[in-house]
Amino acid sequence: MEKKWEEMTPDEKQEARFQKWLSPEGVKFASPEAEKLYKERATRIKDAIQMKKKPDRVPVLLIPSFFPAFYSGLTPRDVMYDYEKANNAWKKFYVDFQPDAHFGCVAPGPGRFFDILDYKLYKWPGHGVPNNITYQCNEGEYMKADEYEAFLQDPTHFFNTTVMPRIFGALEPFKQLPNVTTINEMYGTGIIFYPYGLPDVQTAFKALLEAGSEALKWLGYFMAFEKEMPALGFPSGQAGYTKAPYDILGDTLRGTRGIMADMYRQPEKLIEAMDKMTPFWIQKGIIESNMNSNPLIFLPLHKGADGFMSDEQYKKFYWPYLKKLLLGLIDAGVVPFLWAEGGSNSRLEVIQDLPKGKTVWLFDAVDMIKAKEILGDVACIAGNMPMDLLTIGTPQQVKDYAKKLIDNCGEGGGYIIANCAFFDDVKPENVRTMVEFTKEYGVYK
Amino acid sequence: MAQDLVNTLADLKEQEAIGIVKDRLSAGEDPLKILEDARKGMEIVGNRFASSEYFIPDLVYSGEILKAVSELVKPKLTKAAESKKLDKIVFGTVAGDIHDIGKDIVVFMLDVNGFEVHDLGVDIPAQKFVEKIKETDAPIVGLSGFLTLAFDSMKETVEAMKAAGLRDKVKVMIGGGQITEEVRKYTGADAYGKDAMAGVSLAKKWASAK
Numbered sequence: 001m002e003k004k005w006e007e008m009t010p011d012e013k014q015e016a017r018f019q020k021w022l023s024p025e026g027v028k029f030a031s032p033e034a035e036k037l038y039k040e041r042a043t044r045i046k047d048a049i050q051m052k053k054k055p056d057r058v059p060v061l062l063i064p065s066f067f068p069a070f071y072s073g074l075t076p077r078d079v080m081y082d083y084e085k086a087n088n089a090w091k092k093f094y095v096d097f098q099p100d101a102h103f104g105c106v107a108p109g110p111g112r113f114f115d116i117l118d119y120k121l122y123k124w125p126g127h128g129v130p131n132n133i134t135y136q137c138n139e140g141e142y143m144k145a146d147e148y149e150a151f152l153q154d155p156t157h158f159f160n161t162t163v164m165p166r167i168f169g170a171l172e173p174f175k176q177l178p179n180v181t182t183i184n185e186m187y188g189t190g191i192i193f194y195p196y197g198l199p200d201v202q203t204a205f206k207a208l209l210e211a212g213s214e215a216l217k218w219l220g221y222f223m224a225f226e227k228e229m230p231a232l233g234f235p236s237g238q239a240g241y242t243k244a245p246y247d248i249l250g251d252t253l254r255g256t257r258g259i260m261a262d263m264y265r266q267p268e269k270l271i272e273a274m275d276k277m278t279p280f281w282i283q284k285g286i287i288e289s290n291m292n293s294n295p296l297i298f299l300p301l302h303k304g305a306d307g308f309m310s311d312e313q314y315k316k317f318y319w320p321y322l323k324k325l326l327l328g329l330i331d332a333g334v335v336p337f338l339w340a341e342g343g344s345n346s347r348l349e350v351i352q353d354l355p356k357g358k359t360v361w362l363f364d365a366v367d368m369i370k371a372k373e374i375l376g377d378v379a380c381i382a383g384n385m386p387m388d389l390l391t392i393g394t395p396q397q398v399k400d401y402a403k404k405l406i407d408n409c410g411e412g413g414g415y416i417i418a419n420c421a422f423f424d425d426v427k428p429e430n431v432r433t434m435v436e437f438t439k440e441y442g443v444y445k
Numbered sequence: 446m447a448q449d450l451v452n453t454l455a456d457l458k459e460q461e462a463i464g465i466v467k468d469r470l471s472a473g474e475d476p477l478k479i480l481e482d483a484r485k486g487m488e489i490v491g492n493r494f495a496s497s498e499y500f501i502p503d504l505v506y507s508g509e510i511l512k513a514v515s516e517l518v519k520p521k522l523t524k525a526a527e528s529k530k531l532d533k534i535v536f537g538t539v540a541g542d543i544h545d546i547g548k549d550i551v552v553f554m555l556d557v558n559g560f561e562v563h564d565l566g567v568d569i570p571a572q573k574f575v576e577k578i579k580e581t582d583a584p585i586v587g588l589s590g591f592l593t594l595a596f597d598s599m600k601e602t603v604e605a606m607k608a609a610g611l612r613d614k615v616k617v618m619i620g621g622g623q624i625t626e627e628v629r630k631y632t633g634a635d636a637y638g639k640d641a642m643a644g645v646s647l648a649k650k651w652a653s654a655k
Contacts, residue, residue, distance in 0.1 A: 123543060129568070133541040133594055256546055260502035261509050264457065307640070310500045342622065387623040391593045392631045421623065424594055 013333025014358070017295035018046050024293060027230045037233035041100040045235065047413060049335060049380045051357040054413040058406055058442030059100045060435050061237060061382070063339075065422035066134050067431070068093035076424075077131035080111035080124060083221035090225065094234055097435050101237035105225040109135075110218035116211040118169030121252060134424055142166050143253040145262065148269040152276055154179065163253070170207040173200040226292070238337060240288025241298040242281045242329070245274035245321035250303045259303070263317055274321045282328035285336070295335040296360075305342030311350075319350050330358045339383070340364060341421065348374040364420045372409045381409060382416035385434055390419060390426040395433040402437050410442060417442065450479065454486030455493070457503060459510045462486075466517050476521040483514050484557075491557035495642050501546075504553055530561040532652040533583035535574060537565035539598035544591035547621055547641075551587060554641040560585075560648055571598070571605035578611050585651055587644065588634065590621040599632040607633075616651045620644055
């Protein structure tokens with residue numbers, strides 16, 4: 001008899017998630033060849049991650065930013081607003097370059113949704129930056145230094161009535177929304193709800209409904225893409241994403257400068273807030289893995305990079321909460337696919353404190369020989385194909401670098417070649433060379 | 446007491462530093478002297494950053510403390526501070542890119558190392574750099590960019606300097622997350638800096654070479 005989910009060990013859960021991913025339910029493969037490719041690719045990635053046996057060759061992944069748009073002669077603006085064009089461009093990209101997985105048609109996001117809500121947190125193509133430029137974050141303190149108490153007391157209410165009005169211009173009236181956790185007796189309940197009757201609040205809700213419809217429309221395209229790609233032979237490389245607790249607070253709530261000052265001025269509050277957020281973001285990863293029958297949850301790392309904090313700060317503020325989050329996911333059989341943006345040389349010793357075969361670490365700037373040496377027995381490492389080479393280098397330079405990566409990191413498995421950072425307008429021939437060379441040179445004998 | 450302010454600021458002891466400033470102000474001391482000590486403290490912060498004893502959060506926090514100190518001192522200032530500065534440097538993040546953390550760190554380090562930095566901000570069109578170079582007569586220019594899309598903006602900015610007849614009069618450094626020697630060649634800049642300290646070394650080298 002099959003074991004019940006709650007009785008399984010983390011290892012068994014991970015294996016069960018991988019098996020579901022290897023034999024995706026409800027996918028009608030376009031051809032026997034597509035099915036064969038799908039299984040080979042998924043198995044290759046699984047073997048590289050689990051480190052139980054050597055894959056047949058080094059897997060090759062391409063994780064683009066707006067490259068598929070440029071490659072199809074479109075601008076980032078086009079694909080943020082025309083969902084069909086986006087789907088077609090992303091499909092063309094994966095079909096033409098044939099990497100071992102696809103990463104969804106998610107980068108663009110629904111442009112009109114952001115327009116409707118007057119999104120303040122980012123500039124995006126045609127909205128603060130030119131049509132041919134990628135979206136970029138407006139750094140700021142969207143949660144103020146003295147708002148930790150309110151945040152800790154009730155994060156949901158804080159998001160509803162403080163964060164949302166700040167990041168969405170159209171939801172500014174939400175400042176007036178009541179805290180519904182005080183609904184209790186019949187007596188008094190009517191009073192709690194009066195803000196929903198205010199004309200400006202009602203206008204805000206109308207915008208929210210319209211934005212929701214737009215998100216749903218976009219999601220239709222998004223899910224169609226998620227269905228079509230496996231049928232064409234591409235397993236999905238990410239079921240969803242989650243984040244490190246320090247980055248959750250630092251990226252879009254306190255801001256880079258704000259959170260850095262908090263480490264000195266109010267360290268206890270910062271730690272308490274990270275603790276508070278961790279279960280939400282573990283749960284998010286598990287739910288998305290369940291929803292999409294895929295063990296891989298993407299996890300971009302930002303503010304723990306080399307230089308962005310001292311070793312002591314990393315060990316005090318960054319790693320313990322990231323580790324807690326990772327272990328929460330690993331316990332549920334989910335595989336965190338971390339992308340360490342920036343430098344990571346000073347972090348390698350710290351992050352090796354993890355169970356074996358449970359994570360992937362995609363590196364941007366790191367000494368890959370050292371990374372293999374330190375993490376080689378613990379985790380699959382990935383990435384490091386430099387942006388300058390892909391953008392302005394020659395195919396020969398890309399080939400030379402790929403060879404070096406495979407020579408240095410490929411031994412025994414546990415390495416996935418991939419771009420070091422999401423890529424925009426790079427040379428297609430360089431991307432092609434990276435994939436084709438790996439398929440030829442990266443075969444394990 | 447002068448040394449106390451220099452050291453407490455350098456050691457990032459915010460409350461103590463502010464206490465000292467308040468005491469010195471109420472004792473009627475020349476506010477310019479207080480600011481000069483604060484500057485010395487920041488110089489030590491810069492040195493500690495250069496020797497990897499301090500990291501970015503330490504710079505950011507020292508900036509926060511300096512801001513608090515300046516706010517206390519400024520109302521008492523009767524004349525502007527005079528300081529002898531090294532060369533002028535025009536600095537900014539190039540067109541289409543709004544990233545400022547890296548740029549701000551380099552500007553901070555150049556400033557505490559005595560350069561007069563004209564920070565134009567982010568998303569700066571090539572022509573604005575040209576105008577500022579003309580206006581300030583700065584011999585050094587720093588171009589920052591985080592996105593790979595900034596490679597082209599950097600290139601265009603260097604070309605705009607050439608078109609304006611300024612290229613021989615300025616040394617151009619570039620920097621940012623994905624900047625390498627390959628990118629330097631592509632953009633036509635004179636050098637690239639891997640980090641803030643590399644930027645300071647370049648500026649010092651260029652300043653003394655004149």
